[in-house]
Structures are given as structure tokens and as C-alpha cells.
Amino acid sequence: MWPLVxxxxxxxxxxxxxxxxxxxxxxxxxxxxLINRGYEVVGPTVRGQTILYDxxxxxxxxxxxxxxxxxxxxxxxxKRDDDALFGYVVGPxxxxxxxxxxxxxxxxxxxxxxxxxxxxxxxxxxxxxxxARPCDVAAMKIQDDVxxxxxxxxxxxxxxxxxxxxxxxxxxxxxxxxxxxxxxxDVNEGYDIALTEVLSGGQHYFLAEAGSDxxxxxxxxxxxxxxxxxxxxxxxxxxVHAADQMGRKLETDGLKDLLYANLENPYWAEIGERCxxxxxxxxxxxxxxxxxxxxxxxxxxxxxxxxRTWDSCFTLDFSYIHGGxxxxxxxxxxxxxxxxxxxxxxxxxDSIGCVGCGRCIAWCPVGIDITKEVAAIxxxxxxxxxxxxxxxxxxxSE
Amino acid sequence: MxxxxxxxxxxxxxKGMTEDQIRVVAxxxxxxxxxxxxxxxxxxxxxxxxxxxLDGGVALGLEKPGHGPTAILTLHAGDLLGWSWLxxxxxxxxxxxIHVDTKAIRFDGPRLKEAADADPVLGYELMKRFTDMLVKRxxxxxxxxxxxxxxxx
Amino acid sequence: xxPVPCRVHSVVRELEDTFTLELDPPGDGWEFAPGxxxxxxxFGIGEVPISISGxxxxxxxxxxTIRAVGPVTDALTAVSPGDFVGVRGPYGTSWPTGSxxxxxxxxxxxxxxxxxxxPAILEVLDHRDxxxxxxxxxxxxxxxxxxFAEELQEWRGRFDLEVLITVDRGDQVWRGPVxxxxxxxxxxxxxxxxxxxxVCGPEIMMRFTIQELLSRGFTDxxxxxxxxxxxxxxxxxxxxxxxxxxxxxxxxxxxxxxxMGDTCWTREV
Numbered sequence: 001m002w003p004l005v006x007x008x009x010x011x012x013x014x015x016x017x018x019x020x021x022x023x024x025x026x027x028x029x030x031x032x033x034l035i036n037r038g039y040e041v042v043g044p045t046v047r048g049q050t051i052l053y054d055x056x057x058x059x060x061x062x063x064x065x066x067x068x069x070x071x072x073x074x075x076x077x078x079k080r081d082d083d084a085l086f087g088y089v090v091g092p093x094x095x096x097x098x099x100x101x102x103x104x105x106x107x108x109x110x111x112x113x114x115x116x117x118x119x120x121x122x123x124x125x126x127x128x129x130x131x132a133r134p135c136d137v138a139a140m141k142i143q144d145d146v147x148x149x150x151x152x153x154x155x156x157x158x159x160x161x162x163x164x165x166x167x168x169x170x171x172x173x174x175x176x177x178x179x180x181x182x183x184x185x186d187v188n189e190g191y192d193i194a195l196t197e198v199l200s201g202g203q204h205y206f207l208a209e210a211g212s213d214x215x216x217x218x219x220x221x222x223x224x225x226x227x228x229x230x231x232x233x234x235x236x237x238x239x240v241h242a243a244d245q246m247g248r249k250l251e252t253d254g255l256k257d258l259l260y261a262n263l264e265n266p267y268w269a270e271i272g273e274r275c276x277x278x279x280x281x282x283x284x285x286x287x288x289x290x291x292x293x294x295x296x297x298x299x300x301x302x303x304x305x306x307x308r309t310w311d312s313c314f315t316l317d318f319s320y321i322h323g324g325x326x327x328x329x330x331x332x333x334x335x336x337x338x339x340x341x342x343x344x345x346x347x348x349x350d351s352i353g354c355v356g357c358g359r360c361i362a363w364c365p366v367g368i369d370i371t372k373e374v375a376a377i378x379x380x381x382x383x384x385x386x387x388x389x390x391x392x393x394x395x396x397s398e
Numbered sequence: 399m400x401x402x403x404x405x406x407x408x409x410x411x412x413k414g415m416t417e418d419q420i421r422v423v424a425x426x427x428x429x430x431x432x433x434x435x436x437x438x439x440x441x442x443x444x445x446x447x448x449x450x451x452l453d454g455g456v457a458l459g460l461e462k463p464g465h466g467p468t469a470i471l472t473l474h475a476g477d478l479l480g481w482s483w484l485x486x487x488x489x490x491x492x493x494x495x496i497h498v499d500t501k502a503i504r505f506d507g508p509r510l511k512e513a514a515d516a517d518p519v520l521g522y523e524l525m526k527r528f529t530d531m532l533v534k535r536x537x538x539x540x541x542x543x544x545x546x547x548x549x550x551x
Numbered sequence: 552x553x554p555v556p557c558r559v560h561s562v563v564r565e566l567e568d569t570f571t572l573e574l575d576p577p578g579d580g581w582e583f584a585p586g587x588x589x590x591x592x593x594f595g596i597g598e599v600p601i602s603i604s605g606x607x608x609x610x611x612x613x614x615x616t617i618r619a620v621g622p623v624t625d626a627l628t629a630v631s632p633g634d635f636v637g638v639r640g641p642y643g644t645s646w647p648t649g650s651x652x653x654x655x656x657x658x659x660x661x662x663x664x665x666x667x668x669x670p671a672i673l674e675v676l677d678h679r680d681x682x683x684x685x686x687x688x689x690x691x692x693x694x695x696x697x698x699f700a701e702e703l704q705e706w707r708g709r710f711d712l713e714v715l716i717t718v719d720r721g722d723q724v725w726r727g728p729v730x731x732x733x734x735x736x737x738x739x740x741x742x743x744x745x746x747x748x749x750v751c752g753p754e755i756m757m758r759f760t761i762q763e764l765l766s767r768g769f770t771d772x773x774x775x776x777x778x779x780x781x782x783x784x785x786x787x788x789x790x791x792x793x794x795x796x797x798x799x800x801x802x803x804x805x806x807x808x809x810x811m812g813d814t815c816w817t818r819e820v
């Protein structure tokens with residue numbers, strides 16, 4: 001747990017900056033400053049019955065006074081009785097919507113005398129991710145490990161030019177379990193500015209802290225004042241309290257060994273009977289990175305393009321090799337998704353591929369819950385429970 | 399020492415059996431040779447022997463109308479040929495066609511059975527070796543059945 | 552990540568549905584290690600991983616053997632000399648020929664699995680003196696479906712290479728062995744305590760072969776196999792080729808059995 005003292009954070013560049021305080025006008029000024037700096041600011045906004053990420057220009061675009069109620073298979077928006085700017089957690093989208101937009105042209109090809117030539121797509125906009133939750137900031141770091149080492153053309157330019165305004169969580173949803181995954185409710189790294197919204201006793205202010213040099217510059221351009229000690233303590237206390245309010249838990253101790261040892265656990269088939277293979281969990285997951293490409297050709301054959309889009313290990317096509325799919329049962333596909341996320345991800349990238357955002361729980365149409373399924377596998381660990389039911393001959397009645 | 403004993407004692411098939419046991423088996427054994435194109439036995443014929451192949455190649459097959467002899471499996475040095483002598487109705491199930499000039503040891507079925515019945519320890523040693531061969535062959539045929547090299551469309 | 556256009560130099564029909572393409576490499580030369588693959592692109596249609604079947608000492612051509620089993624491979628095998636196909640790569644790990652130096656080498660393959668092993672065979676024959684016994688055991692569906700039949704005949708004529716071929720189904724003229732490829736292992740000369748084996752074929756055939764070699768005293772650190780999975784990118788990004796903790800495209804396709812672990816042999820992994 002974090003000390004309840006008005007501590008200051010060291011930014012990634014090693015600079016220690018004192019927490020500042022801004023009000024709603026200051027948040028508007030922050031959005032304006034980012035726009036001035038050439039960023040396309042994308043943040044939460046209500047679209048239909050959900051909160052999605054889209055271009056915003058002022059706090060008026062945010063879901064002001066809105067809360068989300070989430071449960072397994074449930075997501076509802078409700079009115080709050082206050083004017084909180086960040087009184088909700090995460091909706092179905094994450095920032096991968098902007099970092100690896102589905103359906104992006106990867107390259108275009110034109111037929112030439114020497115076969116064909118390929119042309120790279122246009123440079124994407126510079127994004128400022130506004131209102132990123134700590135779990136999502138952690139998810140971006142996790143995706144960095146996938147894309148940055150191979151200098152993926154689509155991801156790298158978007159990510160390296162992006163600016164992140166994180167918002168610490170003070171009111172987790174019942175589907176949240178970031179505290180188990182060590183990714184929240186307090187943002188640790190990977191942000192330019194971190195905000196903590198405090199709304200109590202008639203007070204409404206935002207603690208603003210810089211996490212990078214650019215973040216410091218941006219904050220300096222605002223009419224912000226230094227935070228008083230009690231303001232910092234209050235903000236920290238809310239975040240600490242949020243950790244205790246987490247609706248769910250995922251035990252990570254010995255997780256990799258548990259899952260590797262339980263690949264043949266019959267329980268996967270049971271999950272497979274509930275799972276619709278709809279791919280929702282992979283679409284809403286902020287770390288899922290699997291993609292496929294679609295090659296298209298003009299009718300006259302003169303040009304072609306390759307489009308990259310998200311793919312999901314829940315489809316049969318995903319593992320298709322000539323002759324058939326490797327993972328033909330839904331149980332095997334769920335097993336692949338879960339063991340990849342929680343076990344083989346550790347071998348591949350030295351981290352767990354789950355940040356505890358809870359999206360896959362809320363957006364599963366049948367309410368399959370990753371935290372419950374892991375607990376169930378733990379309970380039915382085939383290393384401890386023998387398979388097969390012994391047949392006991394009934395004693396002859398007297 | 400008999401010629402058959404000298405041959406048997408070097409065969410991996412009999413590895414682990416005592417000289418006394420091999421001597422008993424050798425008494426039922428006769429070295430034989432076949433020329434390419436010959437048949438050792440035919441489907442339906444009386445099965446009263448089995449063969450340990452020393453060298454060459456024997457194709458087990460059946461006659462398919464219009465197709466001539468079709469090989470299902472070929473046996474080579476170290477392989478055992480013939481099981482039908484062990485069980486009623488003691489008739490061969492396949493044709494055994496010599497692909498390549500072959501040398502083998504022929505065992506007299508009834509006499510071998512008699513020896514095994516008289517000495518169950520010997521019988522068990524022989525049975526372990528027979529079943530090992532049978533299991534391996536059955537597993538191989540199953541893989542063949544899967545037709546793993548077919549074009550998957 | 553962009554395919555480079557390469558001119559088709561020649562197309563040879565190997566079998567009913569299997570073709571070998573010779574391509575002019577981009578630029579001056581072309582280097583690859585035996586066992587590696589490329590992503591081959593048919594303009595506007597799609598891209599698939601194809602193993603390289605050429606001679607690693609010849610940098611003047613890219614040689615790839617393709618079986619037509621879907622839309623992309625259909626398009627790739629319908630090309631004519633002068634056409635262009637896109638190439639990315641080479642990608643992946645290679646057969647560790649060096650680990651077999653001073654030892655017996657056993658090459659066991661079935662069906663089209665001979666294609667990714669051909670570069671390894673050509674390489675070890677090029678440096679024949681570095682190895683003890685070299686044995687090639689090849690299983691095919693039928694006598695009419697032997698890949699590289701002429702070359703097999705030529706190799707069979709060599710005194711420094713033992714070649715044994717078996718088919719699942721014989722015909723009236725076939726006088727060779729009938730049965731699975733593992734039935735040839737007993738007839739090969741190798742020291743199970745030190746020999747190295749390269750195995751490539753359908754997964755079932757490879758698993759069966761591994762069991763047979765282990766039962767003969769081989770250890771799995773000297774067993775190498777080539778795995779196949781769906782691939783879209785070839786560089787460990789698209790996620791399709793995952794096999795337990797591995798990305799087959801970059802951690803494979805050639806794996807040392809001892810490094811794979813049981814995970815990889817689980818059903819539907």
C-alpha cells in the first residue's frame with residue numbers, strides 16, 4: 001500500500017515534480033493546450049448506451065455525471081448525483097483502437113513493369129489519449145513489448161508520438177481486478193500526466209502530476225497551483241480505498257505452472273459448452289494483439305492492398321492449416337486464450353498479458369468470468385484431483 | 399551345435415533368452431531360402447509354421463481382381479512372419495510373396511507350441527516377443543490407415 | 552513487412568498438385584539456411600509460408616516447393632516464367648547441421664516433408680566428410696507420389712548415402728517396402744547413443760517417429776523436427792502460429808524436441 005503522506009512522484013525522466021491542483025476549467029485548458037500542440041485528443045464520451053473513445057475538444061464532451069454499472073455479461077450507464085468528469089471506469093474500447101486501428105491499410109501495391117511496387121500508408125495523426133485508466137496505461141506498456149521490438153510500422157509511429165493523460169481510479173467497477181494484477185488503481189509509469197479526481201465535501205479538484213518532460217511542459221502552461229498537503233493526502237486516500245473496493249480477485253501465485261499442468265483438465269470443455277466463440281473478449285481486451293491481413297485486388301488487377309485487422313483465437317480460421325483447424329473445439333480455443341494471457345505470455349514477454357480491466361467479463365454475452373474460471377481450474381487442479389470416478393460396489397442390504 | 403542354434407543366438411529377437419531356451423526353440427527351426435517371385439504361403443492355406451526373416455523382403459498381400467497381388471505390408475530382416483499357426487482355424491490370412499531373394503528361419507508351429515506348453519516360462523518369453531512385434535505392427539498399420547500424406551482439401 | 556517482387560524463372564510440376572518454383576532473387580544474392588521458409592505473395596490474393604527447397608550454396612535462385620491446397624497456393628502454382636510473385640524472408644530457425652558433425656545423421660521424412668529437408672541434404676552431401684553415416688528414410692503415400700523422384704534415384708546410387716523408401720500403398724510394379732516410415736529405422740545404420748535426427752512430415756508421423764527413436768535409445772536433445780502452423784506475418788506478431796509458449800515463425804519452424812516440452816504435444820494446442 002502507498003504511504004498516506006503527500007509524497008511526490010519521480011517522473012520517468014528522473015525529475016521530481018510537485019503535484020499541482022487544477023479545477024474543471026483547468027482540465028479544459030489541458031485539453032486546449034494539447035490541441036494547440038497538434039494532438040488529436042481522444043477521450044471517453046457517451047455514444048449510444050456506452051462510453052467510447054472519440055475526439056474531444058472540451059470537458060463538455062466527457063461523460064459528465066455518468067457512472068457505469070458492470071457485472072458479468074452486463075454494462076449499463078446511469079446518472080450520478082454529482083458532476084464527476086471521470087465517474088466511470090472502462091467501456092468496450094481501449095486505446096488499441098487508435099494504436100492498431102482495425103482495418104488499416106498496411107501497404108498498397110501497384111502493378112509495374114517489374115512486377116509490382118508497394119507504398120506505405122500515410123502518416124497517422126498524433127494522438128493524446130485523454131483519461132486513460134491505470135490498467136489501460138499498463139496494457140499499452142504490454143503491447144509495446146509486442147510491437148516495438150520489431151518496429152511494427154503501424155504501431156510504432158502512432159505510439160511514439162502519442163501523449164497519455166492518465167486518470168487514477170477512485171471508484172472501481174465490480175468487474176475490476178487491477179489490484180490483483182499490480183496495474184492499478186494507481187498509475188505507476190507510462191504516462192505523461194496523471195490526474196486524480198477528488199469530489200467530496202463540496203470540493204471538486206484534480207491532482208495533476210507530470211510523468212515526463214513533455215507532461216511537465218504541458219502542466220506549466222496551465223494556471224495550476226501547487227497542491228496543499230491535505231489535498232494530496234485526500235487524493236491518495238481515495239485511490240487506496242479503491243484498491244480495497246475491487247469487486248474481483250485473480251490469484252497469480254503459481255499461475256503459469258497451474259495452467260500448463262492443467263491443459264488436459266476436463267473443465268476446459270465445460271467452459272467450451274458455455275462459450276459462444278463470439279470473440280468479444282478478445283476484441284475488448286486491451287492487450288490482445290492477434291491480427292490478420294486481408295489482401296484485396298482491384299477488379300482490373302492493376303492494384304492491390306493489404307489491410308490489417310484484429311483477429312481472434314476464438315475463430316476456427318485462426319488456427320487453420322490446410323486440412324483443418326488445429327483448435328476445433330471451443331474449449332481448446334478458450335484454453336488457448338486464457339493460457340496465452342496468463343501463462344505463455346510470461347514465457348514470451350516476461351509479463352502477464354492481463355491487466356485486470358474486467359472488460360472480458362462485462363462484455364461476454366454469457367458472463368464467462370476469467371477470475372472465476374482461473375479459480376475453478378485451481379480448485380480442480382488435476383495434479384491434486386484424480387480423474388475418473390471410482391465405482392464402489394454397494395453393500396448388500398441386510 | 400545345430401546350424402539353427404547358431405543363427406538364432408545372434409538374432410535380436412531372442413536377446414534375453416537363455417541358451418537352453420534358445421536350444422529348445424532351435425529344435426523346431428530350419429533355415430530356408432526363397433527366390434524373388436516365389437510365395438511362402440497363400441491365403442487360406444494350412445498355417446503350421448512361422449518365419450523369422452534374416453535377409454530380403456516379403457510382401458504380405460491379397461489378390462484384388464484386376465489388380466494382381468497388392469502389398470499391404472512388407473517385412474524385412476528381423477521381422478517375424480506368420481501368426482495364423484497359433485489360433486484356429488490355422489489358415490493363412492494373406493499371401494506371402496517374395497519381393498527380394500529372402501533367407502529366413504522356419505519354425506514348426508505345432509512343435510513350437512508343444513515346447514511352449516511344456517515349459518510355460520519359455521512360452522511366456524516367446525509370447526512377450528510375439529506381442530511386442532504384433533503391437534508395433536498394429537500401431538504402424540493404424541498410422542498407414544490415417545493416410546497422413548493425402549492432400550488435405 | 553512488404554513483399555519484394557521476384558521474377559519467376561521456371562516452374563516444374565513435381566507431382567499432381569506439387570510444383571517447384573525457381574525465382575530470381577531481388578538484388579545480387581540470396582542467402583538462407585536449410586529449413587527456413589519465406590512468405591510468398593500472390594498479387595492481390597494472399598500470402599502463405601512456404602519452405603525453401605533449394606541448394607543453400609546457390610545464391611542465384613530462390614527455390615520453393617509448393618503444394619496447391621488453397622486459393623493462394625493455387626495462384627502461386629499457376630504462374631508462368633516471367634510472372635512475378637512477392638517474397639518476404641527468409642524467416643525462422645534452421646536444421647542444426649553443425650550439431651551432426653562427426654556423428655551419424657538420420658533424416659526421416661514423409662510426403663512433402665522432403666522439401667524443407669532437401670537443402671539440409673544438399674548441404675551435408677556438400678561437406679560429406681564432416682559426417683559419419685548419413686541415412687535418408689522417406690515415406691510416401693504411393694510409388695507415384697514420391698517427391699523429387701529423379702533426385703532420390705540419384706542419391707540412392709551414391710555410396711556415401713543410404714536411402715530407404717517406403718510407401719503406404721504399393722502397386723503392381725512397386726518392389727520396395729510397404730509400410731510406415733518408422734519400419735525403415737531398424738534397417739538404418741546409426742549409433743543411437745550419439746546420432747542426430749532431423750524429422751519432417753505430418754505431425755502424427757513425426758510423433759510416431761519420435762517415439763520409435765526414443766525407444767531405440769535416442770535422447771530428445773538430438774531430435775529435431777519442423778512444425779507447421781497458420782502464419783500471417785512470419786515475424787512473431789500476428790499470433791496465429793502460437794504453439795504453447797512458442798511462435799512457430801520465429802522460435803521455429805525447426806525445434807529441438809527437448810526444448811518443446813509436453814505442452815506442445817497436448818491435443819489442440
